[in-house]
Amino acid sequence: MRRLNTLIIIILSIGIMVSACGEGTDKSETSEVTIYISDTQTVSLDIKKPSLLSSAKYFIKNLIALNEASAIPAGITDVRYTVSGSGMSAITGVASVANDAVKIVLYIPNGPQRHFVLDARYANSCVRYRGTTDVDLNGRPMTLNVSMALVSADLCPSNAANSGIDITFTINNSGNIAVSNVLYYVQYQVGGLDSCARGTAGVSAPIPADGSVAAGATLIYPTSNNYRIIIDPVNSITETDESNNEICSGTFCTSPPPLSIC
CATH class of the missing domain: 2.60.40 (Immunoglobulin-like)
Structure with a gap:
């Protein structure tokens, strides 16, 4: 199966919300997930904790060379994303392609086996490329490369939604x-x-x-x-x-x- 060289870079970092007075226990834990797709050969990625009610912040700037990166194919207009896992409600949405790039920032509850599905689609909502990965979110920053594989057109919406x-x-x-x-x-x-x-x-x-x-x-x-x-x-x-x-x-x-x- 042919593969799309464009890589999806997923950046994960942990952010813990605490009470304003610092006396309470942790109420929730989330990871800030940035999904970035671009046609450039080198991408500048920022990783940081969500500040929220905590005063603790840090900023890491890293340059990552994408040797296999290439332009988002012509005709791809958006990327649909779905994140699911045990103990959390599924997170879904659509991000439009702007200037040959897509950037999505999500806050995902920590836990094992967070399943990411990314679909690159045409304007008619037909899925042309798909990438999936499973990630354990536990507060440890990491970088993931997800290959987008060419899929068949049977991932188009049904005729009930598109009568032609x-x-x-x-x-x-x-x-x-x-x-x-x-x-x-x-x-x-x-x-x-x-x-x-x-x-x-x-x-x-x-x-x-x-x-x-x-x-x-x-x-x-x-x-x-x-x-x-x-x-x-x-x-x-x-x-x-x-x-x-x-x-x-x-x-x-x-x-x-x-x-x-x-």
Whole structure:
């Protein structure tokens, strides 16, 4: 599986809240977690305790070289994050990509096996890259590198939330004989990647000579598109050269659609 070179840097530090008078027991313990994604080769990271009611503060500045770092891929508009674990309520949210970088600051209750899920998404909310890690938060500062792996497009939202768009067009038979089983393909883009839909006309009845038939396709999750319609009469007697046909390769669109390259 291909991996996205962009790294997610997770910085953890402990902050303990105490009473203003300093007489009470610890009421809660949290770790300040900074998630930083960037296209730069070197990142300046700040690690500090949350000050809250405590006067104890410290500041550590560290330069970390990211030899494998690269630009956030084109089309990625936000990063969805989820943090879960025993004894805590799940923390979820979405951070937008701004100037090719994402920075998220969270306060996570300390405890074992805090599970982080980070999804890099297109504008249509389809997840294209995912990274996960488990961290024990116990007050010890640490730095983690999380690789983002390419995922399939079946992580798109369901059709119940995204009904897609229906387009219609007419297929004209300009030949002198009727034709059946005419394949058609509609090429379009989802999140900057090529995809396609297909259908067959003239199945229940042939398209008569000099006649026409209505056709259409449902395009899933389009944002802005130019649609290219390709007609293939298959092995019709009116076609003499099958080699000039243009069709989409790979898996055709299903529900949810794979992002096939056409």
